[in-house]
Amino acid sequence: MVDDALGELDEIIARHANREGPLLPILHDVQAEHGFISEEAKRHIAKALNLTRADVHGVVSFYHDFKAEKADRPVLKLCRAEACKARGVEALVANAEAIAAGRVTIETVYCLGLCSQGPNAMVGASVHARLDGPRLSALIEGLA
Amino acid sequence: MVTVRISDDALAIACGADQVAAAFTLAGHTVERVSSWGMQWLEPLVEIDGMGYGPATADDVAAIVDGSSPLAIGRIADHPFLVKQQRLTFARAGKTRPTSLEDYAATGGWQGLARAKEIGEAATVEEVIASGLRGRGGAGFPTGIKWRTVAAAQADQKYIVCNADEGDSATFADRMLMEGDPYCLIEGMAIAGFAVGATKGYIYVRSEYPHAIAKLEAAIKASRQLVAPFVLEVRAGAGAYVCGEETSLLNSLEGKRGEVRAKPPIPALVGLFGRPTIVNNVLSLAAVPYILSHGAKAYADYGMGRSRGTMPIQLAGNIRHGGLYETAFGITLGELVNEIGGGTQSGLPVKGVQVGGPLGAYLHPDQFDIPFDYEAYAAVDALIGHGGITVFDETADMAGMARFAMEFCAVESCGKCTPCRIGSTRGRELIDRILARAPRNRDVVETLPQMQNAKTTPRALEDEIALLEDLCETMKFGSLCALGGFTPYPVMSALKHWPEDFGATRVAEAAE
Numbered sequence: 106m107v108d109d110a111l112g113e114l115d116e117i118i119a120r121h122a123n124r125e126g127p128l129l130p131i132l133h134d135v136q137a138e139h140g141f142i143s144e145e146a147k148r149h150i151a152k153a154l155n156l157t158r159a160d161v162h163g164v165v166s167f168y169h170d171f172k173a174e175k176a177d178r179p180v181l182k183l184c185r186a187e188a189c190k191a192r193g194v195e196a197l198v199a200n201a202e203a204i205a206a207g208r209v210t211i212e213t214v215y216c217l218g219l220c221s222q223g224p225n226a227m228v229g230a231s232v233h234a235r236l237d238g239p240r241l242s243a244l245i246e247g248l249a
Numbered sequence: 250m251v252t253v254r255i256s257d258d259a260l261a262i263a264c265g266a267d268q269v270a271a272a273f274t275l276a277g278h279t280v281e282r283v284s285s286w287g288m289q290w291l292e293p294l295v296e297i298d299g300m301g302y303g304p305a306t307a308d309d310v311a312a313i314v315d316g317s318s319p320l321a322i323g324r325i326a327d328h329p330f331l332v333k334q335q336r337l338t339f340a341r342a343g344k345t346r347p348t349s350l351e352d353y354a355a356t357g358g359w360q361g362l363a364r365a366k367e368i369g370e371a372a373t374v375e376e377v378i379a380s381g382l383r384g385r386g387g388a389g390f391p392t393g394i395k396w397r398t399v400a401a402a403q404a405d406q407k408y409i410v411c412n413a414d415e416g417d418s419a420t421f422a423d424r425m426l427m428e429g430d431p432y433c434l435i436e437g438m439a440i441a442g443f444a445v446g447a448t449k450g451y452i453y454v455r456s457e458y459p460h461a462i463a464k465l466e467a468a469i470k471a472s473r474q475l476v477a478p479f480v481l482e483v484r485a486g487a488g489a490y491v492c493g494e495e496t497s498l499l500n501s502l503e504g505k506r507g508e509v510r511a512k513p514p515i516p517a518l519v520g521l522f523g524r525p526t527i528v529n530n531v532l533s534l535a536a537v538p539y540i541l542s543h544g545a546k547a548y549a550d551y552g553m554g555r556s557r558g559t560m561p562i563q564l565a566g567n568i569r570h571g572g573l574y575e576t577a578f579g580i581t582l583g584e585l586v587n588e589i590g591g592g593t594q595s596g597l598p599v600k601g602v603q604v605g606g607p608l609g610a611y612l613h614p615d616q617f618d619i620p621f622d623y624e625a626y627a628a629v630d631a632l633i634g635h636g637g638i639t640v641f642d643e644t645a646d647m648a649g650m651a652r653f654a655m656e657f658c659a660v661e662s663c664g665k666c667t668p669c670r671i672g673s674t675r676g677r678e679l680i681d682r683i684l685a686r687a688p689r690n691r692d693v694v695e696t697l698p699q700m701q702n703a704k705t706t707p708r709a710l711e712d713e714i715a716l717l718e719d720l721c722e723t724m725k726f727g728s729l730c731a732l733g734g735f736t737p738y739p740v741m742s743a744l745k746h747w748p749e750d751f752g753a754t755r756v757a758e759a760a761e
Contacts, residue, residue, distance in 0.1 A: 124482075125503075125522065126502050126503040126504040126522070127504060128504030128505075129484065129485070129487060129501065129502075129504055130484070130485075132487070133456075133485055133487065154504075163506050164504065164505060164506055167489065167506040167507060167508075167663075168486075168487035168488055168489050168507070169487070169488030169489060170456055170486075170487040170488040171487060186418035186607065186657075187418040187419060187566065187603055187606075187607060187639045187650070187653070188418045188419045188565045188566040188637075188639045189418070190650070190653070191565075191566035191567040191639055191640060191641045191642075191645065192566060192567055192594070214457065214488075215416065215418065215490060215607075215657065215660075215661070216416055216417065216418045216420075216457070217457055218259065218260075218415060218420070218421040218424040218457065218458060219259065219260045219263050219421065220418060220419045220420070220421055220563065220565035220566065220571070220637070220639070221260075221289045221290065221421075221563075221564060221565040221566070221568060221571020221572055222260060222263070222264060222289055222290070222292070222571065223566075225263065227457065230459040230460075232259055232260075232262060232263035232460075233263055234260060234263035234264050235263075235264060
């Protein structure tokens with residue numbers, strides 16, 4: 106990791122230094138800025154917070170939001186929990202995967218809190234409800 | 250030019266509310282963004298002088314303004330979905346601008362906090378106990394008793410933690426409250442802080458709710474002086490369902506893996522950073538301002554048995570009129586699903602209903618006369634949980650849903666206890682074998698001479714089902730928290746009510 110990136114990391118750490126339990130807020134910021142949490146970042150954060158690298162690795166690997174590798178394509182989070190299943194999301198999955206193939210990653214999530222109007226999906230911070238085959242396809246095409 | 254009111258709730262936005270609002274602005278009208286009424290099938294719902302139009306699109310602007318739109322639903326406040334509700338916690342839903350301090354104060358805001366300070370700490374705790382309020386997150390533990398424990402504890406620092414990690418499918422009341430009436434939650438937490446002597450509060454919100462996080466942060470900033478010396482901070486979760494369990498949430502707040510802690514010690518005595526901590530659900534804390542401003546009796550007059558007050562029930566899944574329905578405890582499931590919800594969206598008959606999220610039991614239409622009450626549900630091996638109801642039509646495969654319950658538990662298990670970590674995976678494999686009609690043959694270990702109790706014949710379907718029941722019993726009684734402990738509810742209820750979906754003919758015994 107180059108010095109620039111380390112400096113940026115120090116800035117993030119400093120931003121949260123006076124909070125109680127600062128690890129998750131720091132990891133969220135690193136994830137948001139870099140798209141993943143590298144081995145170097147883990148080591149550096151561990152040192153700054155007086156934790157072991159294993160402690161930090163344990164936390165990073167526990168939570169679905171923190172990624173070990175940078176996503177190489179856009180991500181669409183598709184809800185496949187009970188309420189969306191009851192509204193037919195499973196019937197959309199195969200076609201969506203086929204359209205997305207190699208261009209968009211379709212990630213399964215469980216619940217976006219829009220449960221009466223599913224099937225639902227989320228891209229970044231934008232939410233989409235009442236998806237059917239054509240609407241989901243259009244959403245994927247828009248990302249690809 | 251008219252003034253139109255459109256919700257900026259995440260669900261309305263997901264249905265296109267921003268585009269509708271932009272179209273009204275473009276046409277020269279004034280747009281006010283307000284909270285959602287909770288009639289979600291009508292979103293984006295446009296309100297002009299109290300009259301509603303929905304679900305609207307950007308193309309409907311002209312027709313709505315000149316009154317010729319076929320989307321008209323009449324006066325919103327008189328809508329049949331709303332008139333029979335008893336909205337105490339959601340009294341402001343649809344009526345106020347979420348982050349407007351002016352709107353909040355004009356609708357009775359801060360009166361609960363003012364009364365708490367007037368009657369004092371101990372009387373505030375007694376008021377919450379007298380209201381009969383029970384934890385709305387699912388466990389149903391009396392909120393006031395928890396407060397009294399924390400109030401009596403001695404420590405240099407105490408904490409109020411709001412559990413807003415609303416991960417159950419079919420629940421969205423926490424999200425609606427945080428997005429639509431954030432000051433109500435802030436006031437509830439400030440009252441809790443005052444009552445037990447805690448000066449610091451955290452709201453742990455799941456990362457899937459960016460709109461709620463943004464609203465809360467704006468509201469906390471704007472109301473800082475009003476709740477001082479109480480200080481609040483929002484913390485985002487990181488996509489772990491199990492962090493909705495209170496001890497795992499505390500570990501996550503501390504910056505650790507979200508693993509469950511063994512109890513005792515209870516968080517009320519040894520909680521966040523080892524200090525006495527109140528962990529309450531959003532809806533529990535948001536009920537407190539009403540209890541303080543209107544008195545415990547006014548709240549306790551609603552409800553039945555030991556379930557006092559109102560429950561914001563969430564109607565979801567394959568339902569025609571889905572949304573938020575706050576009403577006193579005691580309403581029957583049939584009334585909720587058929588009369589209020591209007592049956593299924595697809596028009597097909599209802600096959601089953603899951604109450605209480607992924608860990609709640611599936612209920613059969615034969616059980617539709619059960620009143621909404623903690624004890625009545627417990628009596629039939631079900632739970633009301635966080636009040637989410639998912640409706641399934643007759644095309645649903647209940648064995649598939651049972652398999653999903655195990656799969657979900659396997660994905661989300663924190664890994665600390667064996668029944669949940671291993672049991673969920675074995676459960677999924679077992680259901681796969683049952684569905685594939687491929688019972689397992691004896692493996693090498695079972696043929697060893699030492700294995701005197703092992704079966705000598707290959708397992709039949711009935712043996713596999715008995716094994717599933719046995720596994721569910723182990724998970725139910727052997728797991729550390731509700732994730733592994735309650736996963737058997739959806740599995741066993743599906744097996745009990747729809748054995749034909751599993752290929753079985755007999756009615757299976759419930760795991761007791």
